[in-house]
Amino acid sequence: xxxxxxxxxxxxxxxxxxxxxxVRAWFAERGVLEVDTPLLATSPVTDPNxxxxxxxxxxxxxxxxxxxxxxxxxxxxxxxxxGSIYQICKAFRRGERxxxxxxxxxxxxxYRTGLSLQDLMDEVGAIVALAVGPIESHYYSxxxxxxxxxGLNPHLASLAELKACxxxxxxxxxxxxxxxxxxxxxxSSVLEPSLDPNSLSFVYDFPASQxxxxxxxxxxxxxxxxxxxxxxxxxxxxxxGYDELRDANELVRRIRDDHRRRADNGQILxxxxxxxxxxxxxxxxxxxxxxGFDRLAMLACDVARIDEVIAFPLERA
Numbered sequence: 001x002x003x004x005x006x007x008x009x010x011x012x013x014x015x016x017x018x019x020x021x022x023v024r025a026w027f028a029e030r031g032v033l034e035v036d037t038p039l040l041a042t043s044p045v046t047d048p049n050x051x052x053x054x055x056x057x058x059x060x061x062x063x064x065x066x067x068x069x070x071x072x073x074x075x076x077x078x079x080x081x082x083g084s085i086y087q088i089c090k091a092f093r094r095g096e097r098x099x100x101x102x103x104x105x106x107x108x109x110x111y112r113t114g115l116s117l118q119d120l121m122d123e124v125g126a127i128v129a130l131a132v133g134p135i136e137s138h139y140y141s142x143x144x145x146x147x148x149x150x151g152l153n154p155h156l157a158s159l160a161e162l163k164a165c166x167x168x169x170x171x172x173x174x175x176x177x178x179x180x181x182x183x184x185x186x187x188s189s190v191l192e193p194s195l196d197p198n199s200l201s202f203v204y205d206f207p208a209s210q211x212x213x214x215x216x217x218x219x220x221x222x223x224x225x226x227x228x229x230x231x232x233x234x235x236x237x238x239x240x241g242y243d244e245l246r247d248a249n250e251l252v253r254r255i256r257d258d259h260r261r262r263a264d265n266g267q268i269l270x271x272x273x274x275x276x277x278x279x280x281x282x283x284x285x286x287x288x289x290x291x292g293f294d295r296l297a298m299l300a301c302d303v304a305r306i307d308e309v310i311a312f313p314l315e316r317a
Contacts, residue, residue, distance in 0.1 A: 037073035
């Protein structure tokens with residue numbers, strides 16, 4: 001077996017290069033600055049669903065982390081006055097390997113000042129169109145997709161109702177009293193496959209408990225919602241977009257909540273990014289989105305595996 005050779009053929013690598021050029025030209029036309037931030041970080045994200053790959057600092061024994069997203073560093077640039085920015089870079093996540101995942105992957109991430117979350121969704125649609133051509137977009141609230149495909153209101157359903165719904169659709173052999181585990185399981189295993197694969201689907205207004213680093217707000221019924229969206233096409237999640245949180249005290253509260261959940265799961269508790277906390281006071285109102293560029297390339301090349309659009313995946317690195 002010639003395992004020294006790339007897994008992607010050169011036609012796919014050529015199409016990938018064309019797509020990179022098209023994305024850069026798209027942002028240049030709009031005056032969005034391309035930036036470059038470190039891959040090595042002193043603090044990773046604290047999200048319990050994401051594990052960073054660790055390494056040793058070049059000047060000693062302290063732990064450092066391969067960044068899982070350029071978000072923290074890019075927000076420091078925004079706070080320093082950069083204006084709208086984007087980045088195409090490598091990102092790393094432990095334990096992510098599969099048909100659509102590689103532990104080292106390429107992230108397209110951008111932040112826009114002066115735009116709304118709807119404007120950002122429109123920009124996501126324009127970027128996806130660079131890969132697949134003209135495309136129709138549909139918009140659904142989180143509540144709407146749950147009511148349509150599961151017959152329940154995700155914000156009001158009891159824990160028992162969520163468990164029953166999941167077990168009616170899936171063969172499960174575990175239990176937990178964490179509502180978000182059941183909501184996320186239903187979203188990924190029941191709702192996402194039900195979305196039209198031939199149109200770009202945006203799901204917005206997630207539960208506030210899944211806000212991550214997005215702002216929250218109350219709807220007309222007094223329910224707290226996260227001002228964020230996820231975008232799906234051809235059965236794949238492509239992007240996560242946020243109306244970005246700017247409250248440092250709220251950020252600390254969410255980090256502590258992440259740490260509590262990590263402790264309950266027996267996960268390590270990563271350090272807090274003190275640079276980001278200090279920068280939050282100067283962060284302008286902005287929206288931001290992270291998109292997996294390799295998945296965009298998969299769409300452009302009409303292939304089913306990430307290995308078909310990257311030269312050397314984990315096993316050949």
